[in-house]
Amino acid sequence: MCDQKSIYIHVPFCVKKCVYCDFYSETHLSLIPDYIKSLQKEIETRSGSKDKINTIYFGGGTPSLLPVKDIENLLQIIGDKFLISRDVEVTLEVNPGTVDLNYLRQLKKAGINRLSIGVQSFNNNKLRFLGRIHTADQAVKTIDHADKAGFDNISIDLIYGVPFETETRWLEDLKQAVMIAPSHLSCYMLTIEPGTPLGEKLKKGLVSPLDSRVMSRLFKKTSRFLGEFKYEHYEISNFSKGRQNRSKHNSKYWDMTPYYGFGPAAHSYDTKIRSWNHQSIETYIKDMDSGRLPVKDREILTLDQKMMEMIMLRLRTLEGIDMNGFESQFQISFQNYFNEILDHIRKEELGRFQDKRFALTLEGKVHLNNISEVFAKKIFL
């Protein structure tokens, strides 16, 4: 595990809610100035130690709604309060339709060195279905502007599995993405979450989810197609041109490295305790105004919980679970303790051992949820 920590900043503002989204964000953009003040206070209050930081991530919500001056000030405060590694990765999520070339140039100057652009699709019908605020042309223009602004570390987010998706249609998105050739791609399967407008439509029978077998086929097709274009499938939803272009920030989550989470609804983890902030901008601002930390709750992780998390997170990755690391952390042999489960997985060709590691095959990743449940039963029952 890396000895350098991460910082995640949650920016809970969006121009309009997308119909599938269950991330915490609100559309009251007039609250941005007060939110920024509170955020600065939270960072200053919680940064008692001079922890080393090598990744900073502005996620959301729509971080590209923040004025660059505010982003610059936040980075300045973080730089004053923490020890920032020379090769720090500083990512900001960008929603096409909220930025122009000038904004992106200023972002670069402010110290952002990686962009994650929420393209989602190059098909206008699909974008409309998802309730996105931008068109395919605007997405392409944003990528072009990011390139012109000097960003060489660009990630594109795509979504697949909308109810009317076909393999041909999804391949069109992938083909367009590889033509643009970003250094990183995240391809997320659409899940219809309860409580979202799409979830409501599902309840009323107005939409039906894509058949799970079709979804699995799309997942495997994505991996193979991107593999042909030299994108390494290094995590279940993530692909990079070589190891150097992996998301350092997200890789640290999958390694269970400690992180600070600032802002409403942000989670923090310090290897023993996980805590999370109130999921309300108003409560967050009120708490910071009255000198209280905006923490809603915290939990102390038991060894069993940590073991389960490690298994779930590492099975998502290309490298899988490191036998030696597991044994030194939990004082038991992964291979012996889960012997029966592992035998079964291997017989079904869903996973394999290699170089003292255990990882799922592509077919195994299709069944990740079921496999995780089997491990959970062994650990908790």
Ligand code: SF4
């Ligand atoms: S822009 Fe992103 S965070 Fe905002 S509603 Fe859409 S998916 Fe959710």
